[in-house]
Amino acid sequence: MLVPGFVVSGAYAVPTAVRLADTFRVYVPDLPGFGRSRLPRRALPVTELADCLRAWLRAAGAEGGGLLANSFGCQVAADLAARYPGAVRALVLTSPTVDPAMRSAAGLLRPWLSEARTQSWPLRRILARDFLRAGPRRSMRLFRHALADSIEDRLPRVTVPTLVVRGTADPFVSPQWAARVADLAGGRLVELDGGLHAMVHESPDAVAEAVLPFLTGHLGNEGTGCTGDTGRRS
Structure with missing residues (x-):
């Protein structure tokens, strides 16, 4: 399962999902409150998003597989793996947030501006659409939840094999x-080399090449296909 980042829908991770679908059955859901998911009455904190993700895995019969998360999605995936080790067999954290040295709105402003200048137009369209769907109030509340969450406190409780992927x-x-x-x-x-924060969208071939040996080593080949937030398979 691919876990997208802050505010964005599963469409953000589809390019990497397509590359992995030749080897695995891949799921790309929208987290509750974002994309085309139902909107809860409030933005959910990390622990509740992780609980929802685990419920989704159980409903889909996909527990015990791998999680590949990006950015804020790494906070959700790490919480799930730390509290429910049986739900995950392998964990991939790409572009994990939030670095404690940047854990403030001011600290994240400069890197956000830097990243925004490098984004492709297809990615910008996804980000704009998903932000409009979520709305500024829900997005701001999720941002506060992201800042309040200390991923470094739960990472030591992660017991499953873990691969961290960073773009230079x-x-x-x-x-x-x-x-x-x-x-x-x-x-x-x-x-x-040259990987951006949004590497799962912008550099899917490089991401797939980096993670496939790790995932196949821990998961084997468990069928193929890709299921997105629409429920369609390819």
């Missing part, structure tokens, strides 16, 4: 922070 051009994830995430989770770090 990612302004949000420093080499030091990426190394710390891998160390805390007892995992391994891979860096993609």
